[in-house]
Amino acid sequence: MDNKKELKKTYSNDEITVVWQPGMCIHSKKCWKGLIEVFDPREKPWIKLDGATNEQIKHQIDQCPSKALSYQLNNM
Template sequence: MQNAKKLYYGEKITVTFQPEKCIHSGVCVQGFPSVFNLDKRPWIDPDAATAEAIAQHIDKCPSGALEYELLDEDKSDKKEEHNNA
């Protein structure tokens, strides 16, 4: 399956990994091992640090294999309120 994106959902950030783009530079695991740990499954823990810190680190990915979406707390709160109505 080409162009398969793997999603890792956190409370405040969703991290996307595209393995076919990865050049295995090691920037992610060497620079932020609490979030990116190849010895764990899943290997990305989007709740292991602040969403802002993870986003800043992902911006350093040289291949673009890692991407993120910061989750808007206001939207998630409204979504929960709507679901509970």
């Protein structure tokens, strides 16, 4: 069994929860090349939601080719 694929980490602010599934990441680097203020692989935690607006974060997540990054709206 490869449990890595199941691993999920979440990062929340008031409005959104970002879900990161490392086992699905294909390391396209799109997220951090597009929005390093939020997605910085050199940092821990590597996702910091206070680095940009929610609109910017959602827009960047929509471009993740593997769907390793996704988000939910908290009040849905």
